[in-house]
Amino acid sequence: MNKVWIISDHPETAYELAGKAKTLGTSLTAYVLGDNDVAQRVISFGADVVKLMQLPQTTVWEQYLSVLLQEAGTENPELILVASTCRGKDLAAQLAAKLDCPCVTDSKKLEEKDGKLVLQRIIYGGLAYQDIECNTFPVIVTIAPHTFEKGEPEEKQGEIFNLSLIGEGPIQVVERKAKEAASVNLAEADIVVGVGRGLTQQSGLAMFEELAKLLGGEVGCTRPIAEDLKWLPEERYLGITGKQIKPNLYLCAGVSGQIQHVYGIRESKVIVSINNNENAPIFKVSDYYIVGDLEEVIPALISALK
Numbered sequence: 231m232n233k234v235w236i237i238s239d240h241p242e243t244a245y246e247l248a249g250k251a252k253t254l255g256t257s258l259t260a261y262v263l264g265d266n267d268v269a270q271r272v273i274s275f276g277a278d279v280v281k282l283m284q285l286p287q288t289t290v291w292e293q294y295l296s297v298l299l300q301e302a303g304t305e306n307p308e309l310i311l312v313a314s315t316c317r318g319k320d321l322a323a324q325l326a327a328k329l330d331c332p333c334v335t336d337s338k339k340l341e342e343k344d345g346k347l348v349l350q351r352i353i354y355g356g357l358a359y360q361d362i363e364c365n366t367f368p369v370i371v372t373i374a375p376h377t378f379e380k381g382e383p384e385e386k387q388g389e390i391f392n393l394s395l396i397g398e399g400p401i402q403v404v405e406r407k408a409k410e411a412a413s414v415n416l417a418e419a420d421i422v423v424g425v426g427r428g429l430t431q432q433s434g435l436a437m438f439e440e441l442a443k444l445l446g447g448e449v450g451c452t453r454p455i456a457e458d459l460k461w462l463p464e465e466r467y468l469g470i471t472g473k474q475i476k477p478n479l480y481l482c483a484g485v486s487g488q489i490q491h492v493y494g495i496r497e498s499k500v501i502v503s504i505n506n507n508e509n510a511p512i513f514k515v516s517d518y519y520i521v522g523d524l525e526e527v528i529p530a531l532i533s534a535l536k
């Protein structure tokens with residue numbers, strides 16, 4: 231493939247996408263929201279050219295659509311990888327509609343084979359994989375953060391430009407208010423201790439928190455714990471409609487392992503589960519499991535760690 235683009239509003243994802251994209255194309259242009267330092271790092275991970283986007287008070291992300299369309303008209307990229315963030319998903323869909331080209335969302339695999347792009351994505355809430363072969367170009371592919379390792383940075387020269395907006399755009403910014411900062415970023419946590427409905431008393435959360443603290447991790451949960459019982463904030467529930475994580479260790483107790491939950495934790499390097507039902511589905515996706523009562527096993531783990 232000749233020209234590959236990446237578009238990302240998140241620096242870390244830009245580095246991951248650059249590392250992947252450089253294996254697919256001969257020239258890589260990165261459209262990245264960030265400053266000069268971010269641009270230098272994107273180059274070190276593989277970009278040849280970086281075009282920096284900015285979001286001052288009066289600018290909305292959507293305004294970049296017309297700029298990117300104009301650039302696509304002159305540059306003719308064959309493959310456009312877009313970070314699957316809230317902004318990225320929105321932009322990818324609009325770009326695909328305007329360029330009248332395919333858009334493959336949340337691809338987990340991406341390879342070039344015999345002139346075709348071979349992709350794989352998860353469908354039916356994690357029940358099946360869909361293999362896709364694409365032989366029409368351009369094609370837009372959205373990639374979720376942490377799908378690919380970012381690789382090792384290299385000493386490399388590249389060009390950096392500031393991308394200018396065209397005109398005012400149809401949206402006028404009246405006021406901007408900072409969103410309340412999330413107290414936890416589970417996606418970045420190295421160790422996550424998960425709690426499910428097997429816990430019957432809210433007071434029992436204390437032992438999960440203590441275990442997480444001893445392990446240097448964070449507490450996550452299943453959807454019912456956050457949405458129905460409201461024992462933990464919604465930002466802590468994991469799964470297809472919750473957070474998707476990729477920690478080194480996911481240790482959970484009282485979690486049945488329904489597919490909607492497993493979707494969010496399946497990329498964990500090691501999964502350890504505790505459940506009192508020896509047929510619990512979570513055991514099928516676990517590297518290690520303990521059949522037992524969480525009220526006994528968690529305190530035992532805490533005292534062993536201490």
Ligand SMILES: Cc1cc2nc3c(=O)[nH]c(=O)nc-3n(C[C@H](O)[C@H](O)[C@H](O)COP(=O)(O)OP(=O)(O)OC[C@H]3O[C@@H](n4cnc5c(N)ncnc54)[C@H](O)[C@@H]3O)c2cc1C
Nearest residue numbers: 426427428452453469470471472484485486490491506524
């Ligand atoms: C459209 C849709 C989207 C959804 N998205 C999500 C999502 O993103 N994330 C999510 O988590 N869920 C999601 N769900 C809900 C999901 O289907 C399950 O209902 C949920 O994950 C189950 O949570 P749980 O494992 O905590 O509870 P349960 O399924 O009730 O499991 C409790 C488990 O605890 C065990 N247990 C009981 N007592 C003990 C004990 N003393 N010691 C040890 N183990 C014990 C039981 O054996 C059981 O396996 C979604 C559902 C739908 C329909």
